[in-house]
Amino acid sequence: MKAQKLYSWKKVLAQLLLLGVPTVALAFFLLWGWNKQFNILQNDYIKQTMQFAVGMGVAIVFYGYRFRFLTTAAILGLLLFFFYQTVNNTVVGEFEMFFVTVQMLVLVILFSLGWLVGYGLSRSRILTIAWSVFLLVAQVVMVSKTTDIKAATLISAFIPAMAYSVYIIYTSELIRNMNDDDKLFGWFLFKRLLGFAIILAAILLPILYHFKKDFEGVEKEWANAPANYDKNGSNSENMTKENRDGSLSNKDQTRLTSSLNKGKRLVFVARLDNFFKDGKTPNPLYYTAYYYSKFDTLTQTFETDSLMPKNDLFRPNPSRIPLYFAKTDSNVIKNTAATLNRKVVTTDVYKVLLSPDEYIAPSTSFFVQPLPVPNEYKDQFKSAYRAKMWVSDLNSAYFIYNPAGNQQLEAFQQQRFDMLRRIKQTDYTELEKKFMQYYTFMPRDEEYAKIKSLALDITKDAKTPVDKMIAIRDYFLSKDEFGQPLFKYSDNPGIPGLPSANKLTYFLLDNRKGYCAYFAGATLFMLRALGIPSRVAAGFLTVDRSSKNPGWYWFYEDQAHAWVQVYFPGYGWIDFDTTVPDVNTQQASQPDGTPPLNMQQAYFVADGNVVSVDTVTKRVVMDANKLLFHDENYETQEWQRIELDVSVAAVSRDTGSVRLSALTKGMHITAASFAEALKNLKPSERDSMQSVLKKVPKPVPIDEIKIIDPEAEAQQKKKQQLAQPQPIDWIKVLWLGLITIGGLALIIISIPWLIWKYLYARAKGSKDGAAKAFNSYRAAIYYLNQLGYPRTNQSPEQFATVTDAQFNTQFRPFSRVYQKLKYSNLTLTASEAVTVDGFIVPFVKQVRSKVPFKTRFAKFLNIYNTIQYFQQPKIS
Amino acid sequence: MEQNIQIETALANIQKLVDNIEKVIRGKQKQIQYVLTALLAKGHVLMEDNPGTGKTVMAKTLAQSIASRDSQHGVDFKRIQFTPDLLPMDLIGSHIYDDDKKEFIFKKGPLFCNVLLADEINRASPKVQSALLECMAENQITMGETTYPLEKLFFTIATQNPVEMEGTYPLPAAQLDRFYIKLTFGYVDEETELDIYRNYLGIQDNLEHIQQVLSMEEILFLQQETSKVFIHDEIIAGVRNIVWDTRKHPDISLGASTRSGITFLKCLKAFALVNGRTFVTEDDVQYVAKPVLDHRLIYRNKDARQKALASILDKELSRLSKLKISG
Numbered sequence A: 001m002k003a004q005k006l007y008s009w010k011k012v013l014a015q016l017l018l019l020g021v022p023t024v025a026l027a028f029f030l031l032w033g034w035n036k037q038f039n040i041l042q043n044d045y046i047k048q049t050m051q052f053a054v055g056m057g058v059a060i061v062f063y064g065y066r067f068r069f070l071t072t073a074a075i076l077g078l079l080l081f082f083f084y085q086t087v088n089n090t091v092v093g094e095f096e097m098f099f100v101t102v103q104m105l106v107l108v109i110l111f112s113l114g115w116l117v118g119y120g121l122s123r124s125r126i127l128t129i130a131w132s133v134f135l136l137v138a139q140v141v142m143v144s145k146t147t148d149i150k151a152a153t154l155i156s157a158f159i160p161a162m163a164y165s166v167y168i169i170y171t172s173e174l175i176r177n178m179n180d181d182d183k184l185f186g187w188f189l190f191k192r193l194l195g196f197a198i199i200l201a202a203i204l205l206p207i208l209y210h211f212k213k214d215f216e217g218v219e220k221e222w223a224n225a226p227a228n229y230d231k232n233g234s235n236s237e238n239m240t241k242e243n244r245d246g247s248l249s250n251k252d253q254t255r256l257t258s259s260l261n262k263g264k265r266l267v268f269v270a271r272l273d274n275f276f277k278d279g280k281t282p283n284p285l286y287y288t289a290y291y292y293s294k295f296d297t298l299t300q301t302f303e304t305d306s307l308m309p310k311n312d313l314f315r316p317n318p319s320r321i322p323l324y325f326a327k328t329d330s331n332v333i334k335n336t337a338a339t340l341n342r343k344v345v346t347t348d349v350y351k352v353l354l355s356p357d358e359y360i361a362p363s364t365s366f367f368v369q370p371l372p373v374p375n376e377y378k379d380q381f382k383s384a385y386r387a388k389m390w391v392s393d394l395n396s397a398y399f400i401y402n403p404a405g406n407q408q409l410e411a412f413q414q415q416r417f418d419m420l421r422r423i424k425q426t427d428y429t430e431l432e433k434k435f436m437q438y439y440t441f442m443p444r445d446e447e448y449a450k451i452k453s454l455a456l457d458i459t460k461d462a463k464t465p466v467d468k469m470i471a472i473r474d475y476f477l478s479k480d481e482f483g484q485p486l487f488k489y490s491d492n493p494g495i496p497g498l499p500s501a502n503k504l505t506y507f508l509l510d511n512r513k514g515y516c517a518y519f520a521g522a523t524l525f526m527l528r529a530l531g532i533p534s535r536v537a538a539g540f541l542t543v544d545r546s547s548k549n550p551g552w553y554w555f556y557e558d559q560a561h562a563w564v565q566v567y568f569p570g571y572g573w574i575d576f577d578t579t580v581p582d583v584n585t586q587q588a589s590q591p592d593g594t595p596p597l598n599m600q601q602a603y604f605v606a607d608g609n610v611v612s613v614d615t616v617t618k619r620v621v622m623d624a625n626k627l628l629f630h631d632e633n634y635e636t637q638e639w640q641r642i643e644l645d646v647s648v649a650a651v652s653r654d655t656g657s658v659r660l661s662a663l664t665k666g667m668h669i670t671a672a673s674f675a676e677a678l679k680n681l682k683p684s685e686r687d688s689m690q691s692v693l694k695k696v697p698k699p700v701p702i703d704e705i706k707i708i709d710p711e712a713e714a715q716q717k718k719k720q721q722l723a724q725p726q727p728i729d730w731i732k733v734l735w736l737g738l739i740t741i742g743g744l745a746l747i748i749i750s751i752p753w754l755i756w757k758y759l760y761a762r763a764k765g766s767k768d769g770a771a772k773a774f775n776s777y778r779a780a781i782y783y784l785n786q787l788g789y790p791r792t793n794q795s796p797e798q799f800a801t802v803t804d805a806q807f808n809t810q811f812r813p814f815s816r817v818y819q820k821l822k823y824s825n826l827t828l829t830a831s832e833a834v835t836v837d838g839f840i841v842p843f844v845k846q847v848r849s850k851v852p853f854k855t856r857f858a859k860f861l862n863i864y865n866t867i868q869y870f871q872q873p874k875i876s
Numbered sequence B: 001m002e003q004n005i006q007i008e009t010a011l012a013n014i015q016k017l018v019d020n021i022e023k024v025i026r027g028k029q030k031q032i033q034y035v036l037t038a039l040l041a042k043g044h045v046l047m048e049d050n051p052g053t054g055k056t057v058m059a060k061t062l063a064q065s066i067a068s069r070d071s072q073h074g075v076d077f078k079r080i081q082f083t084p085d086l087l088p089m090d091l092i093g094s095h096i097y098d099d100d101k102k103e104f105i106f107k108k109g110p111l112f113c114n115v116l117l118a119d120e121i122n123r124a125s126p127k128v129q130s131a132l133l134e135c136m137a138e139n140q141i142t143m144g145e146t147t148y149p150l151e152k153l154f155f156t157i158a159t160q161n162p163v164e165m166e167g168t169y170p171l172p173a174a175q176l177d178r179f180y181i182k183l184t185f186g187y188v189d190e191e192t193e194l195d196i197y198r199n200y201l202g203i204q205d206n207l208e209h210i211q212q213v214l215s216m217e218e219i220l221f222l223q224q225e226t227s228k229v230f231i232h233d234e235i236i237a238g239v240r241n242i243v244w245d246t247r248k249h250p251d252i253s254l255g256a257s258t259r260s261g262i263t264f265l266k267c268l269k270a271f272a273l274v275n276g277r278t279f280v281t282e283d284d285v286q287y288v289a290k291p292v293l294d295h296r297l298i299y300r301n302k303d304a305r306q307k308a309l310a311s312i313l314d315k316e317l318s319r320l321s322k323l324k325i326s327g
Helices: A009-037 A045-062 A069-090 A094-122 A125-145 A151-177 A185-210 A212-232 A330-335 A407-420 A425-430 A433-439 A446-458 A465-477 A503-511 A516-529 A689-695 A710-723 A730-765 A769-786 A796-807 A811-823 A830-837 A840-850 A853-860 A863-870 B002-024 B029-040 B055-066 B088-092 B126-138 B190-198 B200-208 B216-226 B233-248 B258-274 B282-296 B302-321
Strands: A236-238 A240-242 A248-250 A253-255 A259-261 A266-272 A287-292 A294-296 A301-303 A342-351 A365-371 A383-392 A534-540 A552-556 A560-568 A572-576 A604-614 A619-629 A632-645 A650-653 A656-658 A668-673 A704-708 B045-048 B077-081 B093-098 B103-108 B115-119 B140-143 B146-149 B155-160 B181-184 B252-254
Touching: A009 A045, A009 A094, A009 A125, A009 A151, A009 A185, A045 A094, A069 A094, A094 A125, A094 A151, A125 A151, A151 A185, A185 A730, A294 A516, A301 A516, A330 A365, A383 A572, A407 A465, A446 A465, A446 A503, A446 A516, A465 A516, A465 A560, A503 A516, A516 A534, A516 A560, A604 A632, A619 A668, A619 A689, A632 A689, A730 A769, A730 A840, A730 A853, A730 A863, A769 A811, A769 A830, A769 A840, A769 A863, A796 A811, A796 A840, A796 B282, A811 A830, A811 B282, B002 B029, B002 B055, B002 B200, B002 B216, B002 B258, B029 B045, B029 B055, B029 B155, B029 B181, B029 B216, B029 B258, B029 B282, B045 B055, B055 B077, B055 B115, B055 B155, B055 B200, B088 B093, B088 B126, B093 B140, B103 B146, B126 B140, B126 B155, B181 B282, B190 B200, B216 B258, B233 B258, B233 B282, B233 B302, B258 B282, B282 B302
Parallel strands: A236 A259, A650 A704, B045 B155, B045 B181, B077 B115, B115 B155
Antiparallel strands: A240 A248, A253 A301, A266 A342, A266 A552, A287 A534, A294 A301, A342 A383, A365 A383, A534 A560, A560 A572, A604 A619, A604 A668, A619 A632, A650 A656, A668 A704, B093 B103, B140 B146
């Protein structure tokens, strides 16, 4: 039996090019996305796309012939099944089998899917629609699996799929129904698609224009995204992220991936007045930015959780707080939960690369006060703040980075472990149930059971929680039977060869190489398996490198770190770092520089808006509503006008020093004075802001002015809006949709009437005989056609006769004259000219009088008549 | 100017002729026009329908309307009833031995006339049919060594029974092509039929008293005038499109030939004249296309016979009707 062609080669080619290519492109895009989300796909998206494309292409060509779908699909299915079974039976070995069969399964599924889609595009309307729906559903599933839902993610996930759906349904129908005998097939197709594109653009552009602002925000997100990818490669991880302005921040999540990128630049410098009991030996503390209390097993990512119980994370934005004005979080103080051996420690952080918005301090901080950078260091440091925190005496950065042989430190370690040994495992049972549940949660599955059995094995001799902790540390530091370290630090540990394997078990049991997040993660789950509340902290590790300036620490990019915090009732959260030392990077990348030592005391600080600036006499007038005088805080509801003498003042903003002329009216500034003249003016208890302002000299000598940029403020707000996915206003969406659909429907409905009005106006308006006759004739034919009296299969004369009989009009004489005018070489007689001129108006009047308004209205809603009028009748 | 007046009287006479035939054949105005179209286009006409629908009466009436008792100026009308045993000689004539002059002389057959009614042409054998059709095409008869030209005005009205009927020899496509127009008569509508029954005596009386309304000179003059009828370029393009569409149509196995197209144009001009116009309009295309083209096409199925040509025409007329007035 010879297979009969269903479509010509032109049609098949058009299907392959216009339907197949976009489908493959979308499939590539989706597979690329899915590969990022699902390990089982093994990052083989190019091969997978090829499999899909082959299935689809073959199906399109195949179903270009008159083959039956059910039989052919059944045969194909059987073939694939036997192929799969054969492969399945021939492979030997567990590993190979898993590997090959999974790949085979992916191949079979993708090929069959491609085949089905090819059939749908070629023949079946319903299958094409089902395919579009499937794509959208698949995108919904994928988005629901994604951990960071941003506008950009949503748009990139849905817009291509939706646009594709609309396009593919239209185009497949178009190609299927087109007459491919036509020589101008390609040209018609092009015209139709162009028209379609124009209509789409006409609908979308106004919408885009309307939502321009929203989209611009999204565009910025987009513009940012590729830059990150280029820098890091597709599958590696940074502990810090680079902001748009080039500054650095810690990330609020960290993935376990195959490699870690690290830089060597200086991020910030800090002074920490935490010393051991002798008062000389500095006791460094790790600087915390976030606590990762949650682990997403699907994406193998550590995440922050704003809902964590006893939330003690203090995250102010220092750039939004006026200079010298402090901000304290009482919730953090309440939640620190440490009652024993605690003290308040102060740290001064000088930012270099760290973002002005970023706040970082040893845990558990509760206080921030932005400070000016001393003049001579303004080039080096962008901004500074002071932070205060509750710190346990027992906390220290020394856990692994324990300088060997330092007796004092060894004694300290011994001492603190002794104290912590007082906490027994049973003490945890007295804690709040919710708290324990949250901080000892771990996923239940085989892999985590392996972690648990390992943890139990390692800590079988340890009695107290801290001993268990030490046992885990010792396990990481232990050596194997050849005397080699069991675990190695590596920025490029690689990923497990088996698809979807748990990266933590792979790290713990097989690979034993990894960076800080691996060590911290493994420790976290071992501790949690043992019922010890713990969490991962992210920030910067602190290294005491020089004895020149005790208490000063330098922080470089490669010090971005993650470690474990363990909860001890009474002592609070204690830092434990189980990451083994990296033999390659023991040395600091650069020698530490000179710290900004001479911090000055501000006696007078005012916060408010600029009223006027005089750059010649160096005078600034401001309206203030907040005042700091000798550390006493004053606030009023009314604005107080203050004149400032700024002849020696240093002006700065978050990005660094600026000139005085940068000050403009209405700007939000903070002005501080270190003047000796103010030193002796002590505030009394009864002072108010007004009385203080009366005391100080006029104008007030000012040494430091900090500008708080409103622009940054707005950006900050926007960022917050973007960060928290706003609830979608469904009512608004509904209305917009209804208005759009309604508007479109109204336009479509009124098209016949608008065309009629135009034609009628042309007919009435034209003067020239021939044009008048043509326009009148066209208008009359259109009007009759719209009212349901088409000319079909009638000659003009027949049609005119029928019309005259129906409506009692004078169409026939006019039609005759019109034909004469159109086809003869004779001129019209005077009476014929009169017939032409006086035809259309009485004709329309007459027809109108015979057809009731209701009928006319209904008929003018019928756009099919209009389409029929303009359509060239098809030969059948 | 003189000629114009002549045209006008001639056109008026055509109308008179139509009216004349109307007196005898009721409700067949279009068919009468078609017959006259074929006459003016110097072609021949084939009428097909069941017996008793008025074919023969129509031919006779037409002949009588233009025939004259005076054979010098009038039209010579002959009628042949075709039968299966008819021989070509019965049509053409034969050589007879003249006893007086001692030589063979040619005795002219009925073909040597102006208007020939070939009744039931498909009942005769193919031999006879082809002899007649050859004459129609060549306008001359060759017997042995001598060639005898036919009359200047030679118009054949052939009738035939539907091919499905028994005892017929269907005309092959090539021969059907010789007829410019093929008509089907069909039954008249109810009203007209009632009218015919009421007045059948009067109608028969009319047939016997048909007057000559058009002279032979006038017909020849009108035949000449036909070629001068103005035909717009777009109409010519329309004819071209229709002919092309019949060749491309999937349900037509044999489309119209170029000769058919030329015949179509001639008939268009003649039809315009019959309708009292000196230019061709869209209406003419609509009316003339079917009688001229239908019998030249070979359809794949019955359904196509009903629809194909009509839809081709509809497309072309739709194009023409939307054209702007030019020139």
